[in-house]
Structure formats: structure tokens, C-alpha cells
Amino acid sequence: MDFNDTPEEAAYRSQVRTWLEANAPKKRDGSDPEGGDSMAASKAWQAKKAAAGYACITWPKEWGGQGGTPVQNVIFGQEEAKYPIPPNPFQIGLGMCVPTVMTFADDETKKRFVGPALRGEEIWSQLFSEPSGGSDVAASRTKAERVPDGSGDWLINGQKVWTTGAQFSDYGIVIVRTNPDVPKHKGLTMFWLDLKDPGVEVKPIHQMSGGSGFNEVFFTDVRVKDSQRLGAEGEGWKVSLVTLMNERLAVGGATGAGWSQFLETARNTPGLDGASALQDQAVREKLADWYVQAEGLKHTRNRTMTALSRGQTPGPESSIGKIVSAVQMQELANTAIEMLDQYGIINDGDLAPQDAAFHWSLMFAPGLRIAGGTDEILRNIIAERVLGLPGDIRVDKDVAFKDMPTGR
């Protein structure tokens, strides 16, 4: 038991370090954490990585990857993170959408899209969630109907929501209803489409946190060719599973202020009797709990990495990450703010401790507890897929979609 690279991993890490030292940016461009004005820098960095084979390390060489291992991918990520690299708006496209296209599209389509996506020239969005179906994506109402002119083309109408990065995306994959007369999972079909099409309207969502990283996307008579279909008609749910396989890895853990920032803030904040708040026993116990959770997650990732390093499939333990980190982010932020007492209400970055990082966490954490699988859905997944408990009773399983009860 140790934390060392194997000789092969060490050699790869050294190769990656040499390349990064020569190529990675040394100082950060002005960037905003919820995605914004740093697109040029992001695209330039992506193009550089693609030219050297580091954009999608595990992809086959013929598609611009290195045919590398998941461990090599992790190693690159670890080393890359040591540099002030720009935000990565390509993750959803390259992690979920393009692999779906690569699995289901014809060669011509693949040749057209894979390269530009890899190089960061074109950005892809995933259009699954809807106002009427977040956790229950299979309840999607956005519909595609054949144009009755014999062309085989389809017309898409409806609305998607919570689409990350749609405001700067070029293409997307969208799951739509093509048959409302069968149960919900059986009447779905997947397409790729051009988000610059005049029938597509992207409206940023104003989040409760103030930022706008997500969008609503409206479709009005968007015409797509049958050749844009990914997988068979009615097989969209199965296609979506390929896409979602990687989602919980792509939606990372919590960022923002952690136990260490909390400790420093507590040290500098007067507590109950005028002594430092860090001397407050209640504060110290919580701090210990958060440290233990954070360490638990860190070493759980090390266990996952070990399995990959040994060429094994990682165990299910990696599924605990977001449940723990998102809840902790919210609780830690709130405890920090209450520790500041009356002053805690101030979230001006110039006045609040840690540039108001705790306040940002407090307002963003509710979203993190929902995105990429809510706390509740993730518990269901652990219960069903890890522990082998029965699935929930589904009253809509054998009901035609058009007859399903709907609320708001």
C-alpha cells in the first residue's frame, strides 16, 4: 500500500510534466467561475492539447486521442490542475455528447464533427432535462414529428431546460418524443442538431446564485434530417444511457471554500467570549467532521485510481462523492456565515472573509445538490445499483405517454 506511480505511470507523468511546462499558460486570464468571458483562452488551450494528443487521452488514435488508459487521463488532469488553465467548456461535449455521436452516427457525420469538437472549435450541449422532467428525463415532452412531404425530415417543437453552456454551443444532442402512444421510455428518439438553427432560441436562466451558467432552449419547427437521428426511432432512452453513463463523473464534486478556509476564518473571527471562534468547541467538532469527510472522499478517489491503475473496474464507492461534497458545501458555508454573527449577512467580496467564498458556496450549493442527479436520485442509485434493492414502483410503466397523469 502506497501512493506511488507504477514505473509506467511515472514515465507518463514525467512526459506530461515536460509538455505542460513548455506549453501550459503560466498566468490566468480574467475568468469568471460560472463560465463567461474566457472563451478565447479556453479554445486556444484546447487546440494546443488536441494537437499533442492530450485533449481526449483515452480516445482511439484515429480520432485524435492516444488510446490511453483512464489512469493516464487522471494523471494529466492532476498535472494540468497545477497550472492556471482557463475554464473547460468542452467537458460535457467531449465527455458525453461526442461519444454518443461516435457510437451511433455514420462515418461521414463522425468525420465532420469529432475533430472540430476535439480541438475546441465547436462546442456541444446535452439537451435532456425539461420543465416537466428533471430526474424523470424519460417523461420528456419535446416532440419530433415527421414532415408529411416524404423527405423523411423531422420537425422539433418544445422546450429543454438547465442546458449547460447552450449560450456558447454550436451543436447539441436532444432527446425527443416521437411516439406518444407507447409507454414513456419506448417513444423517445435521439437527434443531433445545429443550435444556430433559426428555430432554436437560447435564453440564459437567471440562477438564484446570480449567475447564468444554464439555459432554457426553445424549439419552434426546427427541421432536422432523418440522418441526424442517433440510434433507431424509439430507442432514444437506450441511447441516452450511453450519454449519461459519464455524467456523474463529469459533474464534479463541490468546489469553493473547504475546511481549510473555514479554519483560517475561524482563527480570525471573535467567538463567544471574545476569544477566537476557533476555540469554540462546537466549531471545532464540525471542523473535524468536515475534514474527515473530505479526507474520506480524497482517499475514496485514491481507491478508485488504484483500481484503474491495476486495470480493474473501480468499485461502486466512487458514487458517494457528490452526495457528501454538495451537502458539506452547504453546511460548511452556513456555519461559517453564522460564525460571523450579524456581520455574516454581508456578502460583499471586499468586506466578507475569503472574498465572500462562503457566501458564494451558500448560494450555489442548492444547485449542486440537484445537478447531475439530486441527492435523492443518487441515494436511489446507490440503493438499487450498489446494494441491489428493488427499484421504485413505477405507476407509469405500462401507460401510453399521452395518458400519463401530469401536474405542472
Added chain:
Amino acid sequence: MNFDFSDDQKFLKSEARKFLEANCPTTSARKVLEEEGKAFDEGLWKAVAGQGWLGAAIPEEHGGLGLGHLELCVIAEELGRAVAPIPFASTVYFLAEAIMIAGTDEQKADLLPKIAAGEVIGAVATSEGPGVVTAGNLQATVTDGKLSGTKVPVTDGDIANVALVLAKENGKAGLYIVDMADPSVTKEAVKTLDPSRDAAKLVFKSTPVRRLGAAGEGFELVERIFDRAAVLLSFEQTGGADRCLEMAKEYALERYAFGRVIASYQAIKHKLADMYVKNELARSNAYYGAWALNTDAPELPVAASAARIAASEAFWFASKENIQTHGGIGFTWEMDCHLFYRRSRQLSLVAGAPRVWKERLVSHLERRNAAAAA
């Protein structure tokens, strides 16, 4: 990255599980729990000694197997899973570790072979009453090589041949080795939450002692011993917590209510998912503790604290929610749920309550953060 046990260690673990399934069904703990005057399962103790487990981490020159602490960790996990009613922790995690890190050559040569052979049962005696024992309230005193004072509770104090006793000498705390056969030692069994493990009140009246380690460093030495024990205990706790999750799952899958198995209700599914999350956090922290223990890393105090806190929380949660999942039958004496509930309390308290470890952990983090900032 190689943050897992080796194939050999995993093999040892599976062999240990098979051995304990055959030699230590839960009826073993139940027997000790129920029989007045029965302090431990002597047959199991002999069998465990026969497996060489008592000396797993003791060097071969002292009669042990000379394996590392990682091997001891996998054994500990299986003992926890089996709620084994034997003085393994007292003897191996506390006494043997203490002798190995602080004993003189003579003390090692005297005690380690007897521990490895199962001829010596150990106990560690620090507590004197309610609350945390500190330099300010420590009463037991050594004068001219003779110990006087009272220690309570002392796990396995009733059956131990050798005890490590925290006492002050010339106003400074030290740790002392006591031969429990000495007639000046009075032992009185005390009732505890977990009668499947022995505990006693010990009274010393001018009992001859040998000092372990340097004079005046009793508390420092206790911390070092407890750090090591905490890692090993965290494996026992993780093993127990995992068994509770299994029991809850097995029951939930066969118990029907309102026309379907209760495992199909989200209230139960989410409860079990929460157990799983806590158990995995405990396991990952325990692994890090194992690494620190096995390599004598400077991170050991922090790693051991984290392992102990996570494992105590996981076993407490799993053992109480296992009863809850069982419903009324889980509250009966006949069901095994309470064996784990009781053991979770015993293991959480025996090396100091989680609250104390949280305080220690944060003190270390404070110093570490300050050093990093300097």
C-alpha cells in the same frame, strides 16, 4: 497509485472470514454476553492464537509472524464483523503495540513472545472515573516503584495478566507495566453496555511496577499507543458497520409490509444508502490510517484521528439504523442487532470518545495550517 491491500492481504482476509464464520458465529458473543461470570470465549482465544494472529505484527525474533500492520488491519476488520468476544484489542492493539514502540529489549523479550503465543492477556488502564483523564485529575500514583490507585473501567481488567497503567510519579505522568498476578491487585468486574467484552475496576495497593518508556512522558506515550490502536479499532468498527448494513439489507429484502418488501420503500432505501456512504468514508479513512501506521508516517496522529472519527460515526449509525430497519423484532434480545449496537459503544469509548479525537484532530490541523502559512 497503490492504495489498497495486496492480493496476499486480501487472501488472508478471506481466510480470516472463513475461520471466524466457522469458529465465531454470533452465538459466541451471545454466550459471553449472557453467561454470568464468563469474560471471554476461551476456546476462540486459543484458536486465534493458533492462527498466529496475536503475533501477526510482532517480529519473528520475538515469536511473531513478522508480517506488517496491514495484515493486522484485515484481521481486525474480520474480528469486528464477527463481534468476536475476545481480548484481542487489549492484548494486540494496545499492549503489544506499546511494548513494541516503547519497551526495553528486556521488556520486549519478556512479553512479546508470550503475547504471540496467547499466554498473556493485556489491558490498558487510564480512566479513573467519569470524563476525560488529564494531567490535572490523574490520581493513581507511583512511589518508590509501587503503584496505588483505582482504575475504572479497564477493558479485560478482570482477565489480564499484564496491565499498562497510567499514573503519576513525582507529580509527572508515566506509563507502568503491572503483573496482575500480584496479590496487591484487587479486581472487581463492572457491568457495561457490552457484556460480550470484559471490564473491571482495578484497585492497586503498593503494587510493584516496571516503567514503560521515559519518566514523565505518560500522556505522550498513551497518545502514541492510542493512535496505533485507533487505526486497528477503526477496522474492527468498519467491519461491524458493514455487517450491520448487510443485516439490514437482508432483512429489508425479505420483510413484507403493505404488500411489498420494505426494501422497496425509499425511506428504507435512502437509509441504507446513507449507511453505505458513511461506511465507505470510514473505510477510506481507515485505509489511510493503515498506510500511516504501517509506514510510521508523521501523518499518523492526523490519519488515526480521522480513521477513528469516521469509523465511530459509521458503526454508531449503522448499528442503530439496523435495529430501526428491523422494526420490533430488532428490539428483541433474541435478534443479533443489539450485539452490534453494544459493541459499537464499546469500540467508540475504549480509546477515548470521538469528541476527544475531534479535539486532537483540530489541534493538529491548526498547527499544520499555521506551519504551512508561516
